[in-house]
Amino acid sequence: MKISTRGRYALRLMLDLALADPEEYCSVKSIAARQQISEKYMEQIISQLVKAGFVRSVRGAQGGYRLAYAPEKYTAGQILRLTEGDLATVACLAQDAPECPRAEQCATRWLWEQMDDAVNDVLDRVTLAMLAEVSRQRGNPECVL
Template identity: 30%
Template sequence: MRLTQKSKYAVRALMELALDDCGSPLGVTEVARRQRIPERFLEQIFGDLRRAKILESRRGARGGFCFAIPPGEITILDIVEVLDGEVRPARCSAGGQCYIADAPLCVTSKVWDEAREALEGVFGRYTIAQIAAEERANRAAHAAARDTETPEAQSPFASSLR
């Protein structure tokens, strides 16, 4: 398993859907624009997530994508496994085929198994809802900080005014 850009984009895109609370479906174009993700790539990702029953699509003028299951029940591990496969940092971890002739003597497999367990633990601990809540708080704090700045500090030319 190699964590690909596909999983990273998917987490950001699903976070964006969760931030929108899916009052109405969001189109791929809008999610791609908001998260600066290549639209065609996001279409493929959303297709994979729809087939995995994480998302559902709605057709029509007000169409787009919504969650098929609550974002609080979708972990990062779920996303990674759908898009990148089983979390396995080496071929010999999690019962994979070892490429060493004397596999029973291989002491490094326990290292890879421990790494796999750690990754699964971290990815399984975070849900899309948690990430969206953290992002919502981050955006609110950023907006509040921006609102408290003096007009001069908000100017893109503020540093040249000093």
């Protein structure tokens, strides 16, 4: 499994919103500037996040984007699955993979399952609130990840 640029940027965008004032809306321009990512790419990603209900949007001069829920309600796994799809570490564990005829006796499959479980456990345990706290502890609340 390799997290794509889109997945990494979606996580950065959501973290940026988690660090912002929850009562304020952030413009794509300001998020893109803080994260050093093109506005056009940010717009594509934020559109997907809005459609999924992760982010709220308001149009107009005072409009922009903010999290739909508190940062502790989002996990890294949710965000990455939205942008990446299946997070299987190897092809044979993907949700849409055909049944492997060797699955029952395959020792390496056991290893891949252990690795897959470990990765997903971490991604499903780490929340945006946790990432925001790490960012604050590192002294850069508007960090570029």
